[in-house]
Amino acid sequence: MNKREFIKNLGLGSAAVLGAPILFQSCESENPEDFKLWIWTGGGEKSEADWDKEFEGLKQLGFYGVLVGGGKPVLEKAIPAAQKHDLEIHAWQWTMNRPGDKTAKEHPEWYAVSREGNSSYDVRPYVDYYQWLCPTKPEVQEFVYNGMMEVTELEGLNGVQLDYVRYCDVILPKGLWSKYDLVQDHEMPEFDFCYCEDCRTKFKGEQGYDPLDLEDPSKDEKWRQFRLDSITNLVNKIADGVHQKGKKLSASVFATPSLARMMVRQDWDKWNLDFVFPMIYYKFYDEDIDFMKRATEEGLNDLNGSKPLYTAFYLADKNEEEVLEAVKLVKDTKANGMAFYDYGLLNESFQKTITEALKG
Ligand SMILES: [Zn+2]
Incomplete structure (x- = not known):
């Protein structure tokens, strides 16, 4: 900080x-100086010279920080360039969704189990890249924690940014329902996680009943809270480790705390983060562009000044007017800045639009 x-x-x-x-x-x-801009980027094929050029351009546009995916090998090349151009650099890390992860794959018992009894190891909900681990298992917590600690060893890295730090969507954002031919006005068993032996045993030990014995587990507050807490505990454990290394921890999360709790069991306003990136991808939520402002304000209100909030904006499927309007709407709130997804979508025209919106 x-x-x-x-x-x-x-x-x-x-x-x-x-x-x-x-x-x-x-x-x-x-003032614009105080309204920080972040961007997600990555690319295993980029050389140190490529990173240098990319970050030089981002700095000139007024960006403050970069969230770089691809793990250690990519970060090792990107960090010197970020330092040279005075950009904060954070490791963008996938947390609970680990499609094809080599280590995790050796432990099929680590994966989350649906209310139907299917393991995410074998049955991938919605999309092929969804393969979720169970956050309650101590072995999974250790594996995830150690992975995060490994990147914090990188000299010059400013922090870690957690992505997919949640359960599988039990309810998808409304704008995506038609894509999967679903009407998710209730929690459907095939998308409801985690009912593995460890989760059920731990919960029964604490509360005295098995969630699978309930007529409708989706209506049980304690079972809902158990899962919210399971993710919160893991995040806070990672936060302790990252902070001990003198680095910052942030996360990209669903649009507002209330939607995040309901859809993916993220209690994000309770997490020990240094700052947060709510992904206010309004078209996915079947909302109009004013949602950028409303959702940002809801998050700020729930955080109550406990940490900076940077509104994340998805550049895909947008035109210049929408980008301009989005930046203006967020600037009109007390948000600390914005994050854009992602560098590959930041064409020259959008670069100009963002710069102009910040001036205006
Ligand atoms: Zn479990």
Whole structure:
């Protein structure tokens, strides 16, 4: 956390608790300098010279940080370029969804099990790249934790950004229902996880009943909370480790805390993150563009100043007017900035649009 962010956190966080929420109001994002831009990028084929050129361009456009996927080999090439151009660089890491993961594949018992009794190891819900691990199993927690710790060893890396840090979507965003020919106005057993022996035994030990014995497990508050907590506990464990290494932890999460809890069992406003990227991909939610503002404000309200929020925007399937409007809508909130998905979609025209929107 840099000094400016620290001051801002202190102001919004502790002042609000002390009942003086306006103390540091002047620090909130009033100028473009304070409205930080992030972008997801990656690419195993890129050379150090490619990264240098890419990051030089992003810096010129006013970007603040990059979220780089591909793990250690890619990061090793990208970090020197990020340092040279004074960009924050965070490792973009997939967390619970591990399609084709070599180590995980050796442990079929690590995968999440649906209410129907199918393991995500064999039966992939919705799409072929969905293969989810169970967050409750100590072996899985250790595996995920160790993977995150491994990247924190990289000299010059500023932090870790968790993606897919959740359960499989028990309810898909509404705009995607037709794509899968589904009407998900209730939790369907084939998309409802995790009912493995470990989860059920642990839950029964705590609450005295097996979720599978319930007539409708989706209506049971304690069972719902158990799964929310299972992800929260893992995130907070990773946070402790990442912070011990002197690095930051963030996550990309579903659009608002209430939608995230309902759809993917993410209790993200409770996580010990340094900042958060709600993915307000409004078209997926079958919402209009004003959702960029409404969802951002809901997240900010629920976080109550505990950490910076950067609204994530999906560049695919958008035109210039939509990009312009989205940036203006988010700038009109107290969000700390925006993150764009992804570099491959950031064409020259969008670059110009974003720069203009920030000025205006
Ligand atoms: Zn489980």
